[in-house]
Amino acid sequence: TLVSERLLQASTIMFAHPSVPPSYKRYGDEKESSFSPEAGKELFLDPLTLPCGVTIPNRIAKAPMSEERATQDGRPNRNLIEMYRAWSHGGFGLNITGNFIVDKRWLVAPGNVVCESERDLEALRAWSEAAQTPDLMCWVQICHPGRQTSSENPVAPSEVPLPWGPPVRALTEEEIYDVIDRFVTTARVVKLAGFSGVQIHCAHGYLLSQFLSPLVNKREDKWGGSLENRARISLEIVRKTRAIVGADFPISVKINSADFQRGGFDENEAFDFVKMLEDEGVDLIEVSGGTYEKLAMTDGEDGREEKQSTKEREAYFLEFSKRLVESTKIPVMCTGGWRSRDAMLSALQNKEVHLIGIGRPSIEADLPSKLISGEVNGALITRPLEGIENFAWCQNQFDRVAMRLHPKVDL
Numbered sequence: 001t002l003v004s005e006r007l008l009q010a011s012t013i014m015f016a017h018p019s020v021p022p023s024y025k026r027y028g029d030e031k032e033s034s035f036s037p038e039a040g041k042e043l044f045l046d047p048l049t050l051p052c053g054v055t056i057p058n059r060i061a062k063a064p065m066s067e068e069r070a071t072q073d074g075r076p077n078r079n080l081i082e083m084y085r086a087w088s089h090g091g092f093g094l095n096i097t098g099n100f101i102v103d104k105r106w107l108v109a110p111g112n113v114v115c116e117s118e119r120d121l122e123a124l125r126a127w128s129e130a131a132q133t134p135d136l137m138c139w140v141q142i143c144h145p146g147r148q149t150s151s152e153n154p155v156a157p158s159e160v161p162l163p164w165g166p167p168v169r170a171l172t173e174e175e176i177y178d179v180i181d182r183f184v185t186t187a188r189v190v191k192l193a194g195f196s197g198v199q200i201h202c203a204h205g206y207l208l209s210q211f212l213s214p215l216v217n218k219r220e221d222k223w224g225g226s227l228e229n230r231a232r233i234s235l236e237i238v239r240k241t242r243a244i245v246g247a248d249f250p251i252s253v254k255i256n257s258a259d260f261q262r263g264g265f266d267e268n269e270a271f272d273f274v275k276m277l278e279d280e281g282v283d284l285i286e287v288s289g290g291t292y293e294k295l296a297m298t299d300g301e302d303g304r305e306e307k308q309s310t311k312e313r314e315a316y317f318l319e320f321s322k323r324l325v326e327s328t329k330i331p332v333m334c335t336g337g338w339r340s341r342d343a344m345l346s347a348l349q350n351k352e353v354h355l356i357g358i359g360r361p362s363i364e365a366d367l368p369s370k371l372i373s374g375e376v377n378g379a380l381i382t383r384p385l386e387g388i389e390n391f392a393w394c395q396n397q398f399d400r401v402a403m404r405l406h407p408k409v410d411l
Contacts, residue, residue: 028340028377037374058093063357074114084131091369102182124193139197146207197250205291340378
């Protein structure tokens, strides 16, 4: 096919990013920047040393996204490898993959990578080599969807289904321990494959987030009730992963600042949960928010229309991130809503966040290099899409990244 031919061509030529048409408009172009190229470089290129001793060379990270480009049986393929090769040459300080699923029975969606064993070790090694350079690490995000799955017979902490979803079955205690072991196995395998860190996905309403939520977790055993009990599975995963990967291997955790649902996991519990993670020696917290029921990244932090202050500062979860930076020793990465160079630099200058996580804007694979140099004032302005239409648009743009084609903003 044309796609296969283009991927083969991309993998065999010297790396070069495609030029973006000069007619494309960007965020930040409407006013003069508050930061000179030199001042911007100083802030962006300030290295960040993690508690484990590993150093991230700059302050822009490719945030994890669900690219959903694996084979039907969950194997990495050339499309994914070339996509990450493009990002590895784009100037990011850190590259984090989308969901690696720990159990093939339950996917977030078709096209997820499944990593239950060393079955795909050769392909994973090819991926890790493409996704990393001497100056860039690639970490793997590890996930179990729980009730937020496209698969049949979903499981959850308790028998609490999604409002529009099928019935769910509560995990037995034996199955909970199996989930813990599966996360640890995936971490062991990806380290063996050459990836340089892992992220435990405790956000967005997936299984570990479901355990944290009083709305979904109605258990009356040691896995439910108090926050300490609801956090137990996540803490066990972190603890056992650390024992397997060693003290100098980065472990990140992605958390919700809140679920934005009455009676759900809230900001106060999020702060307490981060304190528990700090005690376990976690190296980086990525802040996000919301679930399938409350998509905070489209509805705003309060589940309604974004406040004017949120729109002006761009980043959806920056207020929470700032308070978290002030209260924890763990470096904080804030993801969601970053668009202009000035907003990113202002947050770094004011020490409101340690790392800028960008997702959708990474359809321009070398955006970080352009931001750092001062060549551009922000991300490309794209069509304002929502829901499934937005998802399909992003998937098409990811394919263009893999084929080394420039983004097509009017696609």
